[in-house]
Amino acid sequence: MTVDTLGSRMLGLRGLYRAGYQSVLTYRSDLMFGVIGMVIQATLTIVVWRVLYEGHDTVAGVGGSTAVAYAVLAACIQSVVMPWQFSSLPMRIMRGQIGVDMMRPRSLISQNLAQAAGTMVGRLPIGLAGLIIGLALGGVKPPRTPLDLVAWIVSMALGVANIMTVNLLVSMTAFWTLDNGGAMILYRFGSAFLSGALIPLWFMPSWLQPIISWLPFQAQIYAPLSIWFGIRRGTDLIGTLSVQLAWVLMLAMFLQFVWRRAVNKVVVLGG
Template sequence: MRFEVAVMRFSDFSAADVTRPHPNPQNNLAFFRLRFLTGLQYRAAALAGVATQFAWGFMEIKVFLAFHRTNPAAFPMTLGQLSSYLWLQQAFLAFFMAWLMEGELFDCIGGGGVAYELCRPINLYDMWFARSAATRLSAGLLRCFPILIVAAFLPEPYRMHAPADPVTALLFLLTMVLGLLVTVAVCMIVYMLTFFTISPLGLRLLFSMAAEFFQGAVIPLPFFPRPIQAVMELSPFAAMQNVPLRVYSGNLAGHALLRAVALQLFWIFALVMLGKWLNALAIKKTTVQGG
């Protein structure tokens, strides 16, 4: 479990937030540009982040290699598939890690600043959704390329391979976007539940742990025993990184792939609906109690 790393990276983000003026909800593009700019200014943080993730990825592969040496027959993926999976996981950490939530939003809810947000003529859920997505997208894009480029030139078995064909690449991009949306939708549920809880930290911990475990961040889902894997794949968390990372290397294809995409779509729909419903409840609660 890497919650500690999470907190570090998280504080990284709030540091970058200090210089950021309030987002104009009408112009998410400008907001995104600003995010990207602040991100760029924290160059050392970005470089160190890349180096750190690189080291994590390397160690992670070494663990699996050791198990592979011990009992190659029991290995459920090819080594190439595994390396690709792990590098993509590191490169797009910011897309899928549930613990990467926005401290400002928690402060806003806890500190009663949400009353101001409610005064604006916009939908709170939509704004926060866009904001979370923008944060993840910019953080992920800033960090992914160096990792991917270096990983592509490593010696075997560490090397990251290109996708088998253009269709796979396209499917990867599609499931990636869907996975990102599921991640944001899951986090929105946590923000909304924060309205009803006294301890956002405890809630966040529990959610993050479940998300990490079920989306195959501890060990990829194919390493679990079949029946357990089958159940895990139904969870909304498995619709996050599990799908695109396995699509990329061809570990998930054909009928199973179709089912996974359908599940992704279902979870986006269900989680957004649930989130909006909770949002309405939360607003009612806030207006009735006066914060």
């Protein structure tokens, strides 16, 4: 592939990235209320978790300060990478606009991933607002060492890739069902629960934790946060990153498989 061809492809995807980013900024009042809501949520999270831990040094072997920080950071991350908000694919399939998308020189997968990345970046102010409040109120502390910070960035990048891929997989069910609202609702609950966004996995029953640890969802939020708090060290850290990378690669291959099947299910205006 020549440099010019690669440049022209990246230019096209950049436009889709901007479309996702601008779709968030178009409704600035919604973004503003999202920031305000996150500030309130972060503040209440710190207050409530501190009250719950009052009189208890640890619960399930976890100290109160760690539990508070985890709850705040999980809410911040979830507000940015909420997987069910990324893809417009089901609506475009329902309206028949998918035909136009498939005629573009860029693959449908790359189009949707570029738009999802733009949407995520557009929502960053919401997560940053919660993080700033958490730091200001002492509910969140930075990673202990620079190595933990670097490892967290790598882990978070893998977690986002995991989220975007799974989201697109769920969105593609619309090729078979046209209306995939039920699948998205099930995915919304499942991903929030199994990723540790709602409840840290250390509070899960002992029999359930090993099962969740091998599912792709835990690699979305719990794995990066466990690195933030320095829970993963040495070979454990390398193992966590390896599992995350393995899931990204497997999900990417499965996405290609589903896409090849989905092409045969496209119906536009009865054609």
